[in-house]
Amino acid sequence: MPWFRKxxxxxxxxxxxxxVVRTENVFVRCEECGEHLYKRELEDNLQVxxxxxxxxxxxxxxxxxxxxxxxxxxxxDAEVVxxxxxxxxxxxxxxxxxxxxxxxxxxxxxxxxxxGKVGGHQVFAGAMDMNFIxxxxxxxxxxxxxxxxxxAIPERSAVVIFSASGGARMQEGALSLMQMAKISAALxxxxxxxxxxxxxxxxxxxxxxxxxxxxxxxxxxAEPKALIGFAGPRVIEQTIRQKLPKDFQRSEFLLDxxxxxxxxxxxxxxPFLIKALDFMMNPDITExxxxxxxxxxxxxxxx
Numbered sequence: 001m002p003w004f005r006k007x008x009x010x011x012x013x014x015x016x017x018x019x020v021v022r023t024e025n026v027f028v029r030c031e032e033c034g035e036h037l038y039k040r041e042l043e044d045n046l047q048v049x050x051x052x053x054x055x056x057x058x059x060x061x062x063x064x065x066x067x068x069x070x071x072x073x074x075x076x077d078a079e080v081v082x083x084x085x086x087x088x089x090x091x092x093x094x095x096x097x098x099x100x101x102x103x104x105x106x107x108x109x110x111x112x113x114x115x116g117k118v119g120g121h122q123v124f125a126g127a128m129d130m131n132f133i134x135x136x137x138x139x140x141x142x143x144x145x146x147x148x149x150x151x152a153i154p155e156r157s158a159v160v161i162f163s164a165s166g167g168a169r170m171q172e173g174a175l176s177l178m179q180m181a182k183i184s185a186a187l188x189x190x191x192x193x194x195x196x197x198x199x200x201x202x203x204x205x206x207x208x209x210x211x212x213x214x215x216x217x218x219x220x221x222a223e224p225k226a227l228i229g230f231a232g233p234r235v236i237e238q239t240i241r242q243k244l245p246k247d248f249q250r251s252e253f254l255l256d257x258x259x260x261x262x263x264x265x266x267x268x269x270x271p272f273l274i275k276a277l278d279f280m281m282n283p284d285i286t287e288x289x290x291x292x293x294x295x296x297x298x299x300x301x302x303x
């Protein structure tokens with residue numbers, strides 16, 4: 001009895017269109033150096049290219065997950081979302097644009113705020129997401145960031161905000177511009193209590209966000225080669241009619257001109273923040289600052 005039997009019928013030839021190895025969602029092409037990166041390795045490397053150190057943009061939830069101890073945090077004010085106070089219509093109604101952004105991203109708004117532990121320190125953190133209408137700052141974003149800061153004050157906690165924005169949201173007009181002053185006032189109250197605010201600028205951080213809270217940090221950190229500025233380079237060149245310096249408005253240029261405190265690789269950011277919080281939230285320092293602040297207030301009253 002034979003061990004093998006010949007199967008009847010001919011083997012169907014494989015068509016050329018089917019002789020393809022499916023690599024969708026397996027490899028990612030680096031926008032800086034053009035290398036093809038294995039997606040799993042890229043995720044393990046915190047979305048940083050191992051060839052050229054290019055930092056891919058990442059979402060708000062992913063940023064917060066990488067920040068907090070064990071990736072655990074409590075999301076705050078998820079119910080605060082944008083409305084359409086001006087009934088604004090451009091290429092489509094603003095209300096429809098908001099709904100599409102929520103469905104496409106799974107985010108309630110352009111910023112996610114949360115509370116958790118970073119190196120054992122209680123921290124209130126927010127992260128903006130460019131995928132939600134360009135990370136634009138409307139009334140809801142301003143309200144969430146302001147509430148985040150106000151929650152940190154009674155709990156004597158630090159505030160960390162990751163900025164990624166195209167600026168104020170034009171569909172809400174002056175209401176979005178008012179958020180600049182609103183958040184800045186909340187930060188002034190935080191500063192009066194001698195509580196730290198650490199601002200982390202990612203690519204891109206522009207417009208009204210740069211002109212307000214993003215540049216008001218006690219410690220201002222940026223990721224490598226992040227675009228940071230108010231107006232875009234093209235607008236500035238057209239206005240002043242001059243050629244701008246190389247890498248103008250990139251984080252390295254701003255560091256050289258004293259606008260930033262540090263530029264950090266994303267993989268080094270969390271350990272750096274923990275060291276900064278160890279110093280800024282030192283009980284001996286904070287107790288002394290509270291006493292000195294109280295003496296200053298008493299002297300003002302009695303003067």
